Amino acid sequence: MLGLGTVARKVFGTANDRKIKSTRPLVEKINALEPEFEKLSDDGLKDKTEELARRAMGGESLDALLPEAFANCREAAKRALGLRAFDVQLMGGIFLHQGNIAEMKTGEGKTLVATFPAYLNALTGKGVHVVTVNDYLAKRDAEWMSKVYSALGLTTGVIYPQQPDDEKKAAYGCDITYATNNELGFDYLRDNMKSELSQMFQREHNFAIVDEVDSILIDEARTPLIISGPSQDRSELYKTIDAIIPRLTEAHYSIDEKTRNATLTDEGNEFLEGEFGREGILPEGQSLYDPESTSIVHHTTQALKAHKIFQKDKDYIVRNGEVMLIDEFTGRMMAGRRLSDGLHQAIEAKEGVDIQPENVTLASVTFQNYFRLYNKLGGMTGTALTEADEFAEIYKLGVVEVPTNKPIARKDDHDAVYRTTKEKYDAIVERVREANAKGQPVLLGTTSIEKSETLSQLLTEAGITHNVLNARQHEQEAQIVADAGKLGAVTIATNMAGRGTDIKLGGNVEFKVMEAIAADPEGDPEAIRARIEEDHKADEEAVKAAGGLFVLASERHESRRIDNQLRGRSGRQGDPGRTSFFLSLEDDLMRIFGSERLDAVLSRLGMKEGEAIIHPWVNKSLERAQAKVEGRNFDIRKQLLKFDDVMNDQRKVIFKQRREIMESKDLSEIVADMRHEVVDDLVDEFMPPKTYADQWEAEKLHAACLEKLNIDVPVIDWAQEEGVDQDEIAERIEKASDEAMAAKAAQFGPDTMRSIEKQVLLQTIDGKWREHLLTLEHLRSVIGFRGYAQRDPLNEYKTEAFQLFESMLDSLRAEVSQKLGQIRPLSEEEQQQLMRQIAAQNAGRAAPAPEQEPEAAPEPAAGAAVPGFVEDDPTTWGNPGRNDPCPCGSGKKFKHCHGKLT
Known part of the structure; x- marks a missing residue:
């Protein structure tokens, strides 16, 4: 019997179906305009852009311009790239323009889809950012799609690391700018550390299209972007503690793999106290429980994590004497990224490489708060539905599943679960051998470098030729992926998210052409291309006859999206294909998230060695386990965001204040107001309200005026005058300080004085903000303990962070007034x-x-x-x-x- 929900869906269609249906009239309008735009000359397309831009800036809505803009862009792409966008690609573009995430399967042409909403939104003249996951894709997509934009009369820029300033400024000034999420975030922080408007790169945050949106807005969102500067060198302490950690036994610590935490037991604390005492780390008579030992305990915990939780060739690799982190979602090295709180230094000590000094935070922002700066946001990916709730809650983004251009012909097998890793690996090698014997290309997915190398060794022993793609082969990535669809190819890959190169059956034509031209530089490129394209058709048909690409995964990832990304590599554009997941009860996901019951079931079934259990129920229970992990990770990100939102409100105030200061020609009024507030505070301190004159501390007020404002005023005499109150004394001091500053301005010259005021204000704000960030970091690290007193840590953090912000502003006013009071021109x-x-x-x-x-x-x-x-x-x-x-x-x-x- 069908449930009510199922019946309703059959009658009314799903919410997703209704969204798809709503775009059909627009797509029909665009298609109806096609013959008209085909008649335009190349210059006619550019003239059309100018006309649409005039209308957009004249107040006509972008929604009204959409059919003409999309028709113009489609025609330009057809002429520049030889690609005519399918109707489903136009749909994807419409959803992006509306501020949604378009979920489109691998191979559906997302790079071209982005050109439509980017072109439409660039007509306003405010700029559009297209965000990619790595520098290679940013450069490749910018170069490729710039042909379309230039045919339409628009400019294209690309942002990359270590880019010369003038080039970067020009790139941000373009109509469409391609960049990675990291560079955009860091440039935002750098801009807000500049002292002049002319040095800033970014314009307003108008519209961003985020490619691989799940990778950027979810996977990367757990780690804030931090610009930091070096602090004191403590490498000897790291080395000494690192030498002691291997002496610990399992009774001395406990590991929580779910939360990736390591904690010392009471036995461990006692043992370490003795060891640290002998090594001279703990002074005699001092315990690990004393407040003075906080730093040592912190470094010990980090060293314990480095040894027991962070694994070489899974979480990081050592290359050229440097510890390089590996992105768990893409399997790539993250150059320049370091773990905070001394954890990276602990790993460096463990691996015996040079220990870089710890850093202090100068500026930071999370990706959540950076991308929420944009007036409108859109995203593309092959896998977003599993995280739809998070996208809606954090970013107000809807997720729409765009249909494929051709029906999916791929066959997805049920998971096969083995008792042990050895049985699983034996079965994988056997399955690869079977597929390889008939020429079917195999993509073997793994979750870590270590596992990819183990499988590589097993395939080598079995005499099967193969390629390995992981962080160590990072440079050959595009070539290895391009070859993965050739007849008889076997490729082992560590995660396949955001690779940017499609696996095409029979191999990648463009790569083959480039190789052939490089091998025969004297030959005719057109003739070479024609010959290769002809040969490729035969290769493609041979691979299709062998069953298409076979994706074989060696275990499930914590996130269903990563599994779906791997699956999506097979069966692109209606190609045949097959996917299988081979698992064992010793896999991390199965081991950590409750394989005991499954193990008991398998034992009762009396399974023989090498046998697997294959059943839809197993798939369901695994997906439930993955959903639990995803839910927990969402909670972690949500909690991180709640705390960062407190800092973000303060960040916005400071950055806005800095910008206003840079834009102002004359800051003398702001500086005078600050000075007057400092005077009021000093008078309140030494001559409190509702006190008598004989209770006033006039000498101390006189000394404070000399120190804080550099003015010598007869406060002691004023305090003895009959009928003088605190307000009058404050007014006299303010008047004296105003006169002193006016005299100083006359000495320097008005323009120089204004410039000095601006620089002093900006430098002091930056210094105070850095100190404030450090204080908030410390507060954040201990606020959780308030929970033991039945108080909500988040509310406590909000209250205290606000008080700290107010006291920072007070000290800012005092320091600016003091610095300006003390400056003087140089004597002859x-x-x-x-x-x-x-x-x-x-x-x-x-x-x-x-x-x-x-x-x-x-x-x-x-x-x-x-x-x-x-x-x-x-x-x-x-x-x-x-x-x-x-x-x-x-x-x-x-x-x-x-x-x-x-």
């Missing part, structure tokens, strides 16, 4: 002395040394002064940046020469 004698020093430096200047520290960087060579430069007239200096060469021609940076704040 000091100026002459400075010029003599510069002349001596210039005379004895050797070849510049290589750059070590930012502050110790060699000054640029001296040159001629800027034309019209007058030593005592700052208005003739131009407007150099803090790090630009000084206009006097000394060769020093402006901040170390005439821009120096004394």
Whole structure:
């Protein structure tokens, strides 16, 4: 008997069906316009773009322009790339424009789909960001799709690491900009550390299309982006603790694999106290439970994690004397990424490589909060439905499953579960041998480098030729993936998310053509291409006859999406194919998430060695286990976000304030208000309200005015006057401080004074914000203990973080007022002395040394002064940046020469 839900779906269709149906009239309109746009000349397509842009900027909605824009873009792609978008690709583009995630299967042409909404939204002139998972894809897609955009009269840019500033600025100024999520996030943080608007790269956050959206917005969202600077070197402590950890026995610690945590038992604490005492780490009489031992306990816990939880060739590899992290979702190395809180240093000590100093946070943001800055967001992936709730809750994104262009002909087998890993591996080798014997290409999926190398060894022993793709073969990635669909190919791959190169049956034509042209540079490229395309058709038919690509997974991943991504490599564009998952009760997922009951069932069934259990119920129970893990990971990310939201509100305030300061020409009013608040605070402190004059501490107030504002005011005399109250004294001090600053402005010149005020404000805000981030980190690490007192840690964190923010603003006002009170112009004698020093430096200047520290960087060579430069007239200096060469021609940076704040 059918359930009510099933009956309703049969009558009304699913919610997804209704969304697909709603786009059909739009697709029909676009198709109806096709003959009209085919008649346009190449210049006609560009003219159409100009017309649509005028209408968009004139107030016509993008929804109204959509059919014409999509028809124009389709025609441009047809001419530039020889690709005519299918109706389902237009649907995907419509959903992206509407701010949804379009779930499209592998091989359905997502790269082309992105051009439609990108083109439409770029008509407003506000720029569009297309986000990819790695630099290779950003460059490849930008180069490939720029042909379409340039045919439409739009500009395309690409952002990549270590890009020259002028090139990066130009790329962000383009109509469509391709970049990785990391570079966009880091550039946002860097922009908000700049001191001048002209140095900032990013424009407003208008519209972003995120490719592999599940990988970027979910898998990567657990780790915030952090820009950090080095702190003190503690490498000896790491080495000493690391040498002691191997002496621990299993009774000394407990491991929780589900949460990836390691904790010391009471026995372990006692044992370590003795060891640390002997090694001189713990002073005599000090216990591990004393507050002074917090740092040692923290480093010990991190060393324990490094040894017992983080595994070499699974979580990281050691390359060229450096510990490189591996992305668990894509199997790639994450160059430049480091674990925080001393964990990376603990792993470096374990592996015996050079220990890099720990870092202090200068700026940080989570991907959740960065991508929520955009006015509109869209995403594409082959696998998003399993995380639809998270996308809706965190990002307000709907997920729409776009139908495939051709029906899926792939056959998905039920999972086969073996008792032991050995039995499973034996069965895998046998199955690969069978497929290989008939020429069927095999893609063998693994979850770690270690397992991929074990299987590689077994296949080698069995005499089966194969390729291995993991973090060690990162450079040959595109070539290995392109060859994976050839007749008889066997490829072992560690995770297949976001590879960006399709596995095509018979092999990749473009790669074959490139290889043939490289081998015969004198030959005619057109003739070579024609010959290879002809040969390829025969190869493709042979692979199809053998059954298409066979995806064989060696275990299930924690996330169903990763399994689906691997499955999706087979059966693209209606090709035949097959997928199988071979599991064992010793796999991590089965072992950690309740294989006891299954093991008991298998024992009762009396299974012989080498036999597998294959049943839909097994699939269901595994999917339930995976759903549990996904749910737990979602809770972790949600909790991280709740805490980061507190910091994010403060971050927005600070970044907005910085921008307003940079945009302002005159900050004297802001500075004066800060100074007046400092005066009010000082008067309240030493002459509290509702107190009598004989209770006032006038001497202390006089000393505080000298120290904090650099003004000598007769506060003691004022306090003895008849009828004077605190408000009047505050007014007199404010007036005296205003007069002192006005005199200072007259000495420096108004323009120079405004520039000094701006630099002092920005530098102080940055310094205070860095200190505040560190304080919040410390608060975050201990706030969980409030739960033991039946108090909600999140509410406690919100309250305390707000109080810390207020006190940061108070100290900011005090420090800015103090710095501005103490600056003064150089005297003639000091100026002459400075010029003599510069002349001596210039005379004895050797070849510049290589750059070590930012502050110790060699000054640029001296040159001629800027034309019209007058030593005592700052208005003739131009407007150099803090790090630009000084206009006097000394060769020093402006901040170390005439821009120096004394």
